[in-house]
Amino acid sequence: MEKAQQELIIKRHDLSTDQSLRPFSAADEYLLNTLNDSNQKPNALAIYHDRFGFLTCSLNALNPTTIITNKSQLKALGLNVEANHLNLSPTSDPLSPLAIPSDFVLMKVPKSFSLFQLYLEHVAQNSTKDVTVVLGFMTRHFSTQILEIAQHYFENVEQSRAVKKARTITLSNKKEVTKANCVDELTYNNQSYQQYWGVFSSKHIDYATQYFLEHIELKTTDDSILDLASGNGVIASEISKKIPNATLHLLDDSFLAIESGKLNITGANIHHHYDNTLADFKSESFDLIVTNPPFHFEYEIDIQIPIQLFKECFRCLKPSGNLQLVANKHLNYKTHLSSIFRLVEVLAENDSFIVYKCSK
Ligand SMILES: C[S@@+](CC[C@H](N)C(=O)[O-])C[C@H]1O[C@@H](n2cnc3c(N)ncnc32)[C@H](O)[C@@H]1O
Structure with a gap:
């Protein structure tokens, strides 16, 4: 269990019995702080790869849409929303169109770069032309592949400085790309x-x-x-x-x-x-x-x-x-x-x- 900002209580709720594993990392906190410090206030926020619901719960007031890839993720999110007396915001799977195109996206970069590409493909098809995407990851997990994939979809790819061994990359100026079948x-x-x-x-x-x-x-x-x-x-x-x-x-x-x-x-x-x-x-x-x-x-x-x-x-x-x-x-x-x-x-x-x- 871990106390997030605003005193939320977030748990992993997975099958693991290892109590030392954390439900969110410095990369998740960096993503949250980037949005909170931004001048841009999203009308349609989408969140990708929020493993146990930390970002979704922390940003509940913005009614984000959370893109869910795992049943364990959906279950953890539901339990954390309930434990913190929040409203369940919309969810979608990564193959279905979003009801409203996103104008701001927070994404924890997954370990699988092919999943990362599928996420960006989903963003490309389900966002406004001037969407801003913020990617978060631990510095030790950085790979130039992240930049290469991001550059396929966006003109501007800007890296932040490291904070608590985490980094973000901000993507803007979306390119027109042919839809892939993934x-x-x-x-x-x-x-x-x-x-x-x-x-x-x-x-x-x-x-x-x-x-x-x-x-x-x-x-x-x-x-x-x-x-x-x-x-x-x-x-x-x-x-x-x-x-x-x-x-x-x-x-x-x-x-x-x-x-x-x-x-x-x-x-x-x-x-x-x-x-x-x-x-x-x-x-x-x-x-x-x-x-x-x-x-x-x-x-x-x-x-x-x-x-x-x-x-x-x-x-x-x-x-x-x-x-x-x-x-x-x-x-x-x-x-x-x-x-x-x-x-x-x-x-x-x-x-x-x-x-x-x-x-x-
Ligand atoms: C080693 S792969 C094997 C996949 C496939 N059977 C094969 O041989 O190619 C393990 C699979 O376990 C799934 N997985 C992870 N946790 C799981 C869980 N708690 N229950 C069911 N499947 C799970 C993953 O999504 C992944 O597809």
Whole structure:
């Protein structure tokens, strides 16, 4: 928990149990101060990548529109708005048009530059001609790619001085650019996969995922299957080729991942879930849960989140069911998995990756 300016109480409200992680950074504070010190008072403020709602809550009086990319972000925002007795201001996803074009934008620069580009593309299509965009980031995360992408959309790109190891870049004088469709195409196993910019592993299907698909253990009797943290849906899609009649559920915290999954796998027995927990599934629902679980969250590494998800997997598996997952070897999940599951087997391992099968 952290007290923000104006004595707001902002919490992360995520699955992490690490109390040392902060709900906002000096870069968020710099963005807020830049707007508060500006002579320009926005009529239509848009906020991008406000992970736990710090900026949206702090600027509640301006009724900002917050662009939401993750279900966990939406949940944290709602809880922080409620805890601080604020009004819930409008939200939008990054693929839908805004009701009113923005004339001022605050954006925390995401770690993924392809997500950053998708955000700027959304700004380009949903802002006034004289919009001002302020980007905030920690100085150690600076890359010239930020400038290159920004210069594609704006004539004026001005960097600030550093304050508390954070910086801002102000963009103005918007260029006329051709609308992009914001989708990458990847090929795997003779199939083309599409995914929106900002979805995990944009250049090729992740090598851990490829290793997993080579070693996954499937039974034709697996009837109800969950692809947890499904990304572009490649794991579910490859499984559906082998067990076409199975009911497949894909779940991901990222809106863009779920929308990408819908481009790659559809059908009467395919269900897409935009969520960050398994709370909506009944206990003992699945024969099989498969996952290449998340452990990077922006610049943080936190294995507490996958461990919480593994506990939920245990609850949602049928008594005869199993969880199969791939992990980077250094993460050492074995001890944690063994404290949750009766039996943890290694299906395959090489120098980089390990595939586990966990039975109830
Ligand atoms: C390592 S990627 C795997 C993606 C895909 N399955 C693949 O193999 O290419 C992890 C995924 O976890 C998602 N994620 C992060 N936190 C999550 C959560 N709490 N619940 C569900 N998905 C989550 C991310 O959005 C990302 O798509």
